[in-house]
Amino acid sequence: MRNIVLNNVRPFVDGKIAEPAKICLVDGAWASSAPEGTPEFDAKGAVALPALFGLGLDFKEPLRDDIYTFRDGVDAMRRGGFYGGLYESSANAIDDSLKLAAIQQISAKCGLSFAFLGAFSMGYQCKDLAEMVELSEGGVVGFGDGNHNCSRSRFLRLAMEYGSMTGKRFFFMPLDDSLRHHGLVHEGSFADTLGMKGIPRIAETMEAFRILEMARFLKVPVHLKQVSCGETLKLIERARTQGVDVTCDVDIYHLLLDDSCLFDLDSHCNVPMPFRSAEDREALWQGLESGTVNAISVNHDPVLRQDKEVNFEDAVPGAVSLEVALPAIWKPLCTRLSAARAVELLSTAPAQLAGIEPAALKQGGQASLVLLDPDAETEVVSSMFAGKTRNCPLLGKKLPSRILGTYINGNWNEG
Numbered sequence: 001m002r003n004i005v006l007n008n009v010r011p012f013v014d015g016k017i018a019e020p021a022k023i024c025l026v027d028g029a030w031a032s033s034a035p036e037g038t039p040e041f042d043a044k045g046a047v048a049l050p051a052l053f054g055l056g057l058d059f060k061e062p063l064r065d066d067i068y069t070f071r072d073g074v075d076a077m078r079r080g081g082f083y084g085g086l087y088e089s090s091a092n093a094i095d096d097s098l099k100l101a102a103i104q105q106i107s108a109k110c111g112l113s114f115a116f117l118g119a120f121s122m123g124y125q126c127k128d129l130a131e132m133v134e135l136s137e138g139g140v141v142g143f144g145d146g147n148h149n150c151s152r153s154r155f156l157r158l159a160m161e162y163g164s165m166t167g168k169r170f171f172f173m174p175l176d177d178s179l180r181h182h183g184l185v186h187e188g189s190f191a192d193t194l195g196m197k198g199i200p201r202i203a204e205t206m207e208a209f210r211i212l213e214m215a216r217f218l219k220v221p222v223h224l225k226q227v228s229c230g231e232t233l234k235l236i237e238r239a240r241t242q243g244v245d246v247t248c249d250v251d252i253y254h255l256l257l258d259d260s261c262l263f264d265l266d267s268h269c270n271v272p273m274p275f276r277s278a279e280d281r282e283a284l285w286q287g288l289e290s291g292t293v294n295a296i297s298v299n300h301d302p303v304l305r306q307d308k309e310v311n312f313e314d315a316v317p318g319a320v321s322l323e324v325a326l327p328a329i330w331k332p333l334c335t336r337l338s339a340a341r342a343v344e345l346l347s348t349a350p351a352q353l354a355g356i357e358p359a360a361l362k363q364g365g366q367a368s369l370v371l372l373d374p375d376a377e378t379e380v381v382s383s384m385f386a387g388k389t390r391n392c393p394l395l396g397k398k399l400p401s402r403i404l405g406t407y408i409n410g411n412w413n414e415g
């Protein structure tokens with residue numbers, strides 16, 4: 001449905017939520033009126049927010065399209081109110097121009113706004129450099145590690161030196177595999193109680209320090225993905241005072257959960273960056289408040305049900321989030337920060353990091369929005385999710401807000 005009239009809706013315009021009004025959406029734009037016979041929807045005072053932009057999207061296709069496909073991912077984005085995202089697949093390294101062209105062709109058919117990270121090494125193996133200049137000319141917005149740790153510092157230097165020719169930013173998930181040493185959860189009292197092997201904070205902080213020092217030495221812009229420790233934020237603040245161009249994001253689930261969730265031994269809580277202590281979670285919130293954290297990421301990582309519905313220790317790490325991100329985090333963000341800051345962290349800032357035009361609601365302009373009732377609950381059930389995966393740590397929980405509908409790329413989808 002390309003045309004819709006939203007009645008009694010409160011639009012987010014110019015940094016604030018306006019009084020209830022009528023919005024006419026016609027052929028993808030916010031119009032002054034709609035053609036006769038256009039369907040109408042009573043928003044009942046719900047908020048119309050600019051559509052979101054997702055950091056950390058992985059749709060698995062083509063190598064693991066048995067798990068998930070690009071079509072599944074786009075479906076999930078529309079359900080969750082995302083008009084675009086930064087794509088980087090751990091299973092499909094974009095390490096040459098042919099792979100880049102193939103994924104660009106797939107994404108172009110979807111009508112959403114995608115940006116792509118090229119791999120700085122072939123197959124994320126950190127043995128051979130990818131053709132970063134060629135990838136940059138092809139349109140990648142930066143270079144990533146595919147969430148695979150590059151343990152060889154010399155190779156890391158060579159990659160960043162070569163990549164610096166393009167002026168693009170490097171994206172890293174700071175987690176040292178040798179210090180992780182097959183750990184599954186945060187190294188702390190909950191891990192000790194459960195008798196599980198832990199991942200120490202230094203697995204993150206030492207890797208973050210190495211990356212930041214390399215960036216300072218080579219004068220290369222970097223981004224740290226899925227920061228989970230308060231100490232890492234302190235390293236980022238220090239690096240910025242030394243002139244390092246460093247940005248960072250925090251995963252949505254690390255703002256909502258800490259390692260106390262492990263007591264349920266829910267395999268859906270087995271994620272690549274472990275849930276840290278309650279003190280770390282508070283430090284992440286303080287990082288949002290201070291501006292140290294640039295954006296909130298979603299890190300949508302589908303896992304087959306048979307690989308999650310097993311013992312915690314045997315589960316494949318990863319979590320899907322696109323369908324639940326906004327109703328889960330909106331009210332906590334508005335309570336702790338503000339609606340304006342929430343939109344910035346979930347939409348504007350992620351888009352700017354990816355070099356994509358941010359979504360905005362303006363009379364006469366293109367409209368991509370999500371209609372959210374901030375006071376209606378959402379029960380997280382399996383039918384909410386696209387594709388065949390259900391690996392969400394919030395499955396079975398109730399969220400404090402509810403998506404009533406989305407208008408993405410000129411198409412209205414009622415929630």
